[in-house]
Amino acid sequence: MKVVVDFDKCESNAVCMAAAPEVFEVRDDNFLYVLQEEPPESLRDKVEEAASTCPTGAITIEG
Amino acid sequence: MEHIVVCGASLAGLRAVETLRRDGFAGRLTLVGAEAHEPYDRPPLSKDYLAGKADREKITLRQQGLDELDVDLRLGVAAHDLDVAAHTVGVGDDTVAYDGLVLATGAHPRPLPDQPDLDGIHLLRTVEDSQRLMTLLGSEARLCVIGAGFIGAEVAATARGLGRDVTVLEALPQPMVRGVGETIGSVLARLHRTHGVDLRTHVEVRAIAGTGRVERVELGDGTAVACDAVLVAIGAVPTTDWLTGSGLTVDNGVVCDATLHAAPDVVAAGDVCRWPNPRFDDELMRIEHWTNAAEQGLHAARSLLAGDAAEPFTAVPYVWSDQYDVKIQCAGRFGGDDRIEFVHGTADDDRFVAIFERHGRISGVLGFSQPRRVIQYRKLIADLASFDEALAFAAANP
Numbered sequence: 074m075k076v077v078v079d080f081d082k083c084e085s086n087a088v089c090m091a092a093a094p095e096v097f098e099v100r101d102d103n104f105l106y107v108l109q110e111e112p113p114e115s116l117r118d119k120v121e122e123a124a125s126t127c128p129t130g131a132i133t134i135e136g
Numbered sequence: 137m138e139h140i141v142v143c144g145a146s147l148a149g150l151r152a153v154e155t156l157r158r159d160g161f162a163g164r165l166t167l168v169g170a171e172a173h174e175p176y177d178r179p180p181l182s183k184d185y186l187a188g189k190a191d192r193e194k195i196t197l198r199q200q201g202l203d204e205l206d207v208d209l210r211l212g213v214a215a216h217d218l219d220v221a222a223h224t225v226g227v228g229d230d231t232v233a234y235d236g237l238v239l240a241t242g243a244h245p246r247p248l249p250d251q252p253d254l255d256g257i258h259l260l261r262t263v264e265d266s267q268r269l270m271t272l273l274g275s276e277a278r279l280c281v282i283g284a285g286f287i288g289a290e291v292a293a294t295a296r297g298l299g300r301d302v303t304v305l306e307a308l309p310q311p312m313v314r315g316v317g318e319t320i321g322s323v324l325a326r327l328h329r330t331h332g333v334d335l336r337t338h339v340e341v342r343a344i345a346g347t348g349r350v351e352r353v354e355l356g357d358g359t360a361v362a363c364d365a366v367l368v369a370i371g372a373v374p375t376t377d378w379l380t381g382s383g384l385t386v387d388n389g390v391v392c393d394a395t396l397h398a399a400p401d402v403v404a405a406g407d408v409c410r411w412p413n414p415r416f417d418d419e420l421m422r423i424e425h426w427t428n429a430a431e432q433g434l435h436a437a438r439s440l441l442a443g444d445a446a447e448p449f450t451a452v453p454y455v456w457s458d459q460y461d462v463k464i465q466c467a468g469r470f471g472g473d474d475r476i477e478f479v480h481g482t483a484d485d486d487r488f489v490a491i492f493e494r495h496g497r498i499s500g501v502l503g504f505s506q507p508r509r510v511i512q513y514r515k516l517i518a519d520l521a522s523f524d525e526a527l528a529f530a531a532a533n534p
Contacts, residue, residue: 086456086465087507088427091514099508121158125151126430128179128456130199 075111075135076120082131089127093119137235137401138163140440141225143215144240145169146178147426148406150197151433152238157205159441163235165207168227170241171262172212174202179426181266182290183458187297188270195263215241220383220399236401236440239379239390240433243372243407243424248282248341255349256365260287261372272365273298280304280353280363282341284311286457288369289328293459296331303334303361305341305353317472320490320502323483331460336361372424374408389422394448396436403440405432415450415518416469416499425455452518463505467514468492470500475523479530480509489513491526498526509533 076096083105089097090105095116098106112120124132140156142149145167153167169175175197184190202209210227217226224233245259258269269291273279279295281288284306295302308314310321311328328335340356344366352360374389384398385391389410396403396411404411406429412418431451439446454467470492481488481504489509492500498521501513512533516526 084458084463085507086463087511088454090508091454091511099511101508103505103507122431122434125154125434126427128426130177130197 074114074117074120076107076109077133077135078105078107079131079133080105082129084129084131086128089123089132092123092126096120097123137161137441139166139234140164140236140238141166141168141215141227141232141234142238142240143168143218143225144238144242144406144408145171145173145175145209145211146240146242146406146429147175147197148240148242148409148429148433148436149238150175151430152240152405152437153205153207154198155434155437156441159438161441165205166210166227166232166234167202167207168210168213168215170212170214173263174198174209174211176263178261181263182260182287183294185263186266186270186273186291186294188274192263214378216378218379218382218384220402223401234401237403238433238436238440239398239402239404239408240406240429240436241375241378241408243374245287245368246371246373248344248368248370250343251368252344252346254344254346256346257344257350258365258367260291260367260369269365269367273300275364276300277364278303278362279365279367280361281367281369282353283369283371284324284328284335284337285369285371286312286455288367289324289459290457291367291369292328292333293331296333297460301334302332303336303363304328305339305355305361306335306337307340309338311335311337314472316466316470316502317474317476319476319483321472323504327460327462372407374410374422376408391420394418394450395439395442395446396432396449397439397446401440401443403436405429405436409436411449413450414448415452415520417495419469421453421469423453425453427451427454450518452514454514462486463507464502465507465510466500466502467510468498468500468517470494470502474499477523477527479527480506480534489530491523491530493523496522498523 087099213228503510
């Protein structure tokens with residue numbers, strides 16, 4: 074599984090950080106950082122929730 | 137289950153369909169939508185789309201299309217005549233039998249009582265509504281917005297960004313005062329006025345008047361606001377009128393249990409769903425916000441497949457609103473009477489975070505352009521942290 078963020082769409086709402094803090098972190102500079110671009114399968118549910126609740130649809134999962 | 141019907145083809149309905157397929161449901165899927173469009177995103181309708189900064193394609197919710205979901209699309213027809221006992225629902229001229237049903241018919245804007253039939257009076261829900269408003273904002277029209285809630289405030293901000301003259305009328309003493317209290321309400325009022333909105337609070341709208349088309353809004357104090365267009369943004373009502381006689385309990389939404397079941401094999405999601413949230417002492421909630429629709433669509437689909445083994449939906453409500461250059465974010469449950477504490481910044485700053493207390497717990501958080509922190513406090517709310525623990529967290533993370 075590979076996490077792809079479209080940073081042109083991302084508006085740093087940080088909803089992904091609530092769903093999958095192991096993978097997504099919005100820092101004090103208000104930018105999103107992807108902590109693991111290829112997270113383990115054990116995080117798939119959380120990453121899928123992050124993708125489907127991103128207000129701007131900026132997150133996609135490949136594989 | 138062989139056949140699942142999803143009524144409502146907006147965000148909640150789409151997320152339900154996607155989840156059903158992702159979780160391995162291989163039977164027939166029918167998606168029914170009253171609008172003639174594939175699912176599209178509504179938040180931009182009061183912001184970027186209205187401003188002409190996002191085209192029609194950009195607000196399509198599922199950019200890759202619906203093909204791989206293998207769903208029978210019934211768009212441009214409303215569902216009707218649901219019979220829960222018989223497991224049937226009307227779709228256009230057909231009566232369709234289902235094994236599982238997802239109700240996600242959303243809500244529609246409430247008009248004013250005795251709203252006259254004049255050109256230039258707008259409600260905002262659909263992409264067509266937004267297009268009509270967009271055409272208007274492209275002219276020199278003076279806009280009068282009735283209601284200073286999220287939709288009214290966002291349209292006002294967008295219209296000001298386009299250089300239009302905007303008056304906002306609000307019945308209460310401050311914008312959104314019932315939801316966020318006097319202190320935050322006054323911050324929102326200042327935000328609008330700083331950006332040139334003629335915000336008039338504590339006013340009574342007596343009538344919208346004009347000959348053929350709107351010319352003015354008459355107020356309770358005898359004055360009037362001259363305008364070329366009016367947006368009525370005084371709230372929404374859940375779209376449940378078609379459920380009379382269905383066998384479901386309808387009371388300000390479809391009343392569900394904590395797992396989002398409204399009846400055996402029937403679940404609800406999004407604006408139309410009213411459910412007891414275990415995270416907030418089983419308070420019956422109905423949430424008209426984007427994130428809730430997305431999360432509930434997902435959860436309702438899983439609940440439907442799980443049947444008796446379904447789990448409760450315990451999300452902490454979250455909403456964002458972009459107005460001018462501020463990202464306003466709220467999470468949790470709070471009202472104007474709850475104790476409020478500014479934990480980062482103050483009401484006079486461009487960026488701040490305030491938290492709300494109810495029954496000794498942190499019940500809500502509201503931030504101006506502080507997304508990271510809002511989400512951190514949302515986590516504390518989800519963890520049922522005490523208000524003191526939240527204050528301690530704030531002190532430890534200045």
